[in-house]
Amino acid sequence: MGIEETREKIVSVADRLFRRFGFQKTSMDEIARIARKAKGSLYYHFSGKEELFREVVQNEVNGMKSKLLVIVNNSDYNSGGKLKTYMQTRMDVLQHATNYHETIQSDDHDHFEFMKDIRKDLDDWERVQICSIIREGVETGEFELDLSVEVLSDIIIMIVKGLEGPFYLQGRYTEYSPYFDGLAKILMKGLSKMY
Amino acid sequence: MGIEETREKIVSVADRLFRRFGFQKTSMDEIARIARKAKGSLYYHFSGKEELFREVVQNEVNGMKSKLLVIVNNSDYNSGGKLKTYMQTRMDVLQHATNYHETIQSDDHDHFEFMKDIRKDLDDWERVQICSIIREGVETGEFELDLSVEVLSDIIIMIVKGLEGPFYLQGRYTEYSPYFDGLAKILMKGLSKMY
Amino acid sequence: MGIEETREKIVSVADRLFRRFGFQKTSMDEIARIARKAKGSLYYHFSGKEELFREVVQNEVNGMKSKLLVIVNNSDYNSGGKLKTYMQTRMDVLQHATNYHETIQSDDHDHFEFMKDIRKDLDDWERVQICSIIREGVETGEFELDLSVEVLSDIIIMIVKGLEGPFYLQGRYTEYSPYFDGLAKILMKGLSKMY
Amino acid sequence: MGIEETREKIVSVADRLFRRFGFQKTSMDEIARIARKAKGSLYYHFSGKEELFREVVQNEVNGMKSKLLVIVNNSDYNSGGKLKTYMQTRMDVLQHATNYHETIQSDDHDHFEFMKDIRKDLDDWERVQICSIIREGVETGEFELDLSVEVLSDIIIMIVKGLEGPFYLQGRYTEYSPYFDGLAKILMKGLSKMY
DNA sequence: TATGAATGAGAGTTCATTCAT
DNA sequence: AATGAATGAACTCTCATTCAT
Numbered sequence: 001m002g003i004e005e006t007r008e009k010i011v012s013v014a015d016r017l018f019r020r021f022g023f024q025k026t027s028m029d030e031i032a033r034i035a036r037k038a039k040g041s042l043y044y045h046f047s048g049k050e051e052l053f054r055e056v057v058q059n060e061v062n063g064m065k066s067k068l069l070v071i072v073n074n075s076d077y078n079s080g081g082k083l084k085t086y087m088q089t090r091m092d093v094l095q096h097a098t099n100y101h102e103t104i105q106s107d108d109h110d111h112f113e114f115m116k117d118i119r120k121d122l123d124d125w126e127r128v129q130i131c132s133i134i135r136e137g138v139e140t141g142e143f144e145l146d147l148s149v150e151v152l153s154d155i156i157i158m159i160v161k162g163l164e165g166p167f168y169l170q171g172r173y174t175e176y177s178p179y180f181d182g183l184a185k186i187l188m189k190g191l192s193k194m195y
Numbered sequence: 196m197g198i199e200e201t202r203e204k205i206v207s208v209a210d211r212l213f214r215r216f217g218f219q220k221t222s223m224d225e226i227a228r229i230a231r232k233a234k235g236s237l238y239y240h241f242s243g244k245e246e247l248f249r250e251v252v253q254n255e256v257n258g259m260k261s262k263l264l265v266i267v268n269n270s271d272y273n274s275g276g277k278l279k280t281y282m283q284t285r286m287d288v289l290q291h292a293t294n295y296h297e298t299i300q301s302d303d304h305d306h307f308e309f310m311k312d313i314r315k316d317l318d319d320w321e322r323v324q325i326c327s328i329i330r331e332g333v334e335t336g337e338f339e340l341d342l343s344v345e346v347l348s349d350i351i352i353m354i355v356k357g358l359e360g361p362f363y364l365q366g367r368y369t370e371y372s373p374y375f376d377g378l379a380k381i382l383m384k385g386l387s388k389m390y
Numbered sequence: 391m392g393i394e395e396t397r398e399k400i401v402s403v404a405d406r407l408f409r410r411f412g413f414q415k416t417s418m419d420e421i422a423r424i425a426r427k428a429k430g431s432l433y434y435h436f437s438g439k440e441e442l443f444r445e446v447v448q449n450e451v452n453g454m455k456s457k458l459l460v461i462v463n464n465s466d467y468n469s470g471g472k473l474k475t476y477m478q479t480r481m482d483v484l485q486h487a488t489n490y491h492e493t494i495q496s497d498d499h500d501h502f503e504f505m506k507d508i509r510k511d512l513d514d515w516e517r518v519q520i521c522s523i524i525r526e527g528v529e530t531g532e533f534e535l536d537l538s539v540e541v542l543s544d545i546i547i548m549i550v551k552g553l554e555g556p557f558y559l560q561g562r563y564t565e566y567s568p569y570f571d572g573l574a575k576i577l578m579k580g581l582s583k584m585y
Numbered sequence: 586m587g588i589e590e591t592r593e594k595i596v597s598v599a600d601r602l603f604r605r606f607g608f609q610k611t612s613m614d615e616i617a618r619i620a621r622k623a624k625g626s627l628y629y630h631f632s633g634k635e636e637l638f639r640e641v642v643q644n645e646v647n648g649m650k651s652k653l654l655v656i657v658n659n660s661d662y663n664s665g666g667k668l669k670t671y672m673q674t675r676m677d678v679l680q681h682a683t684n685y686h687e688t689i690q691s692d693d694h695d696h697f698e699f700m701k702d703i704r705k706d707l708d709d710w711e712r713v714q715i716c717s718i719i720r721e722g723v724e725t726g727e728f729e730l731d732l733s734v735e736v737l738s739d740i741i742i743m744i745v746k747g748l749e750g751p752f753y754l755q756g757r758y759t760e761y762s763p764y765f766d767g768l769a770k771i772l773m774k775g776l777s778k779m780y
Numbered sequence: 781t782a783t784g785a786a787t788g789a790g791a792g793t794t795c796a797t798t799c800a801t
Numbered sequence: 802a803a804t805g806a807a808t809g810a811a812c813t814c815t816c817a818t819t820c821a822t
Contacts, residue, residue, distance in 0.1 A: 022302040038783040412692040552747035
């Protein structure tokens with residue numbers, strides 16, 4: 001088993017356990033045991049628990065990005081469709097991005113200070129995507145704004161981020177999702193002149 | 196120093212530390228040290244770390260309730276004003292309800308299973324308040340709904356809960372709050388027939 | 391409630407709990423709680439846990455003595471009957487002298503060093519009783535020994551003490567008691583010339 | 586220092602301390618300190634205090650078995666000699682099996698529930714040995730029983746178990762051992778027809 | 781490249797005892 | 802004569818990390 005396989009094995013087990021039990025309640029011991037590696041091996045490949053977690057989260061974020069990118073680049077949708085699908089997919093993807101969420105939620109500044117960078121990076125990336133969708137809509141004449149592209153995109157981001165709460169954190173997906181479609185319409189209506 | 200003072204001292208120190216470091220990273224040792232009490236004293240007054248945390252959270256929730264109740268019972272507002280002020284105050288209050296939030300966020304089901312009750316209780320309480328505001332508005336003819344009072348109140352609750360995310364969790368209060376006023380209007384417009 | 395009543399209440403609760411959970415696993419807290427007395431009261435009446443236990447054991451030993459004395463002084467039995475009944479009653483009484491036994495068993499020399507006196511006292515007392523029975527038997531011509539009264543009584547004491555093991559300590563009462571009668575006969579036959 | 590040495594060092598220190606202070610009054614801290622190992626090392630090698638104790642007791646029991654087996658297999662003795670020597674050696678060995686005894690005596694069912702197995706195993710083992718000795722005696726014509734081999738062996742076991750009390754528990758070895766020879770004869774005489 | 785034995789600081793909790801009232 | 806709040810030492814156990822091999 002090559003070095004890369006070992007690394008991946010460790011990361012994949014760590015991902016599963018962090019996802020299930022969270023950062024604090026997952027021990028290096030358990031990761032090692034389940035990965036069938038020696039505890040020392042984890043420290044050969046990663047400088048500590050924190051760096052291992054960082055790797056796991058970065059993988060998750062990369063996965064999220066690539067799924068969202070598929071929508072942004074999918075020419076089957078018009079801009080309105082892209083926006084709505086983006087929002088819906090984002091909900092879906094975040095449902096499963098457990099570890100990323102732990103970094104948002106946790107007060108554990110000692111360990112997660114470093115996560116600010118990853119979060120900031122993702123925020124910026126999303127802003128770029130949303131802006132790009134809106135700009136496309138404006139260019140094709142599909143959208144006609146009475147707000148700047150940047151402000152509108154910020155508001156949209158605020159709202160979708162807001163929905164992470166009841167949808168993901170509080171596990172109210174099934175409870176609230178019936179309202180989602182209506183809500184989406186209301187929001188888009190309120191935010192754009194064109195309707 | 197009477198028993199009540201001691202209890203309060205412990206709770207107040209615990210509140211500060213839980214708020215700052217979270218449940219896991221706050222040790223009974225530190226609470227005792229800073230409160231200038233023996234560790235055993237904490238266990239005289241509370242059966243364990245969990246119960247102490249429970250007390251802290253319950254205090255927080257009671258504080259939230261009483262602040263919100265002031266608005267619901269304030270006859271200076273008309274119903275629309277009450278609703279908007281309720282939403283804004285809620286944001287404000289939740290900003291500081293750090294410990295309550297930890298229980299929403301945490302995956303630590305071992306420790307926080309007991310919090311379901313407190314959360315459920317608060318949810319129900321809020322639903323009652325919102326319904327009461329809306330009903331008042333309907334009775335005075337200020338509101339005219341095309342949804343049932345219950346459904347409307349559920350949607351409002353969903354939205355304000357949703358906003359907890361960016362406002363509280365991610366510390367974006369200052370960043371997003373300029374948009375809040377506009378958002379509130381949009382939402383109320385979208386939800387009520389009368390506009 | 392007078393002072394004597396309080397003392398007795400404490401002792402009686404302590405007795406019950408020591409009996410059930412042993413010395414170590416019974417806490418002063420629990421004794422106080424169940425006796426409905428303040429913890430401080432226990433320390434008003436007894437200098438510590440140890441002295442309270444001492445009192446409990448002493449009571450138990452006194453109870454044992456008085457039950458055995460009834461047999462020794464009962465003129466309905468002849469000497470052989472007394473001896474056999476003494477042995478049987480001793481088994482029975484010891485079955486329930488849980489706290490006394492704890493002092494025999496425990497390695498806890500710190501706490502139970504003081505128990506040597508109580509044990510020595512009881513041993514001496516029993517030796518006197520057995521000697522008295524045997525002497526009575528000799529005087530009435532019922533017994534005719536080829537050993538001195540003292541040696542014979544020591545052997546009897548050794549045997550009855552020995553039987554505490556399987557009968558009491560190991561909870562084999564029901565298992566071994568069928569053999570008891572036969573064993574008693576064998577022993578008495580082996581020990582005395584008269585058969 | 587290899588792993589086996591460390592394990593043995595821990596076990597040997599634990600054995601000494603358990604023997605001296607008993608299970609409850611021996612702390613993991615002290616074992617670690619005296620063994621010159623980190624506390625965590627004890628938990629690396631044993632899952633807890635209980636398992637460490639279990640190991641100690643198992644070693645003791647194994648030692649007892651092998652010493653007794655020497656007698657059972659020693660063809661220098663005839664069957665009567667074996668039986669008597671077995672009984673005497675048993676007394677001797679049990680004198681030093683302090684930890685095994687703690688499990689017999691202790692009321693601490695939480696910790697020692699697991700000991701039932703070890704005890705049961707030893708009981709069964711002894712029954713087999715005694716039966717084997719008796720059968721051998723019967724086959725060589727040395728013994729002629731009016732009881733079944735099984736019942737006779739049960740009675741012998743009861744008696745030797747009984748003698749554990751005064752001999753071991755109460756430290757009366759030196760006091761009572763002068764009587765032992767006579768007692769042994771009496772018992773064997775009482776139990777077998779052939780005398 | 782990988783191992784796993786060893787570490788030690790720190791965690792939550794228990795409890796006999798003290799003492800001001 | 803009685804209280805009960807307060808203490809602090811001692812306990813078992815956890816776990817991220819180190820290091821010789």
